[in-house]
Amino acid sequence: MARALEVVGERWTLLVLRDCFYGVRRFGDFHAHLDIPRAVLADRLKALVSVGVVERHPHITGVEVDYVLTERGADLWPMVFSLAQWGERWLAPQGARRLFSHAVCDTDIDAGGECPACGVVPPPADLTVRQGPGADPTLRDDRVSVVLRGGPHRLMTDLFPEPARTGPAGS
């Protein structure tokens, strides 16, 4: 456990990982969504890459880079989920901020991460996240917050698939 904490125990690291599960992949999105200093973000991403929790995928063209969870990183889901659940249970007077449901049957998972309908604990890739009744009332305007407010999103999938730019709507 001490060794695990050397990997994910630094300030900001778990918030970066949570955003990875939500589908955030770009430096600028982590920065805007988390209000994390750029130097610290660069440092944390470098550390996560070096321990094999996320992979750095430069685009073929351009300077853009995607950071995506590896298998080792995705396996942190139970820990991330447990911590979030504890926060919901003991620290969220207004009700849950985020709700997770099993994508194949559209049933909300319970506090242990199990789908009551299927009787299994789905991996994060089989879950969707959506806003709950206690969602943050301060409407942030970074594009990560906007998309997460917009509707359910499948975990581990890119939040901003094709037309990453804010240009005119596609063909």
Place this chain on the structure above:
Amino acid sequence: MARALEVVGERWTLLVLRDCFYGVRRFGDFHAHLDIPRAVLADRLKALVSVGVVERHPHITGVEVDYVLTERGADLWPMVFSLAQWGERWLAPQGARRLFSHAVCDTDIDAGGECPACGVVPPPADLTVRQGPGADPTLRDDRVSVVLRGGPHRLMTDLFPEPARTGPAGS
């Protein structure tokens, strides 16, 4: 989750909590077992008490103080266990350092915290911890390490019940 991290996200805090689950209760034992600076330990314990995760129990007589988990603190077990499991899975080449079993049926629990024999996820108070094959080969000599090496111990129960002093044996 951000609020949960404000409670348990600071350096050392999760290690202190892990020791709480193991049955460590005294300032001096946390200090000796974790090699944590006294000032930081005092600060962390104060913070954990103030958010209701542990309770401070001064002894009736003497200056000794016990720090014990509250219900809110005990509910962090899934998160602590998940993190430890991840560390065992990905960061422990020599095999598990610690093994947990269900006290009522003496069966080892699986990676999800479930008892395969009973089909339930036992609360921490129903678990025992013991050394695994990959246990730390550097034999520490603080009394916490010694007792944990000695044999299985029930979680959440005091590691040093009656004669806390190192005086002569027996009544």
Place this chain on the structure above:
DNA sequence: CAGGGTAGTTCAATCATTGAACTGAGGAGT
């Protein structure tokens, strides 16, 4: 009333974090 154990506090040196400004690579438009 000395001696020892326990739970802290104090403090200077060291280390990490913050926020703002800067760099450098790579298009897009003209």
Place this chain on the structure above:
DNA sequence: ACTCCTCAGTTCAATGATTGAACTACCCTG
């Protein structure tokens, strides 16, 4: 070719947290 823009970082001074050692306060024992 040239300028403008975006993106992913780096640099750096100021601020804040951590460390380790020494110190204090309290109570019990002899």
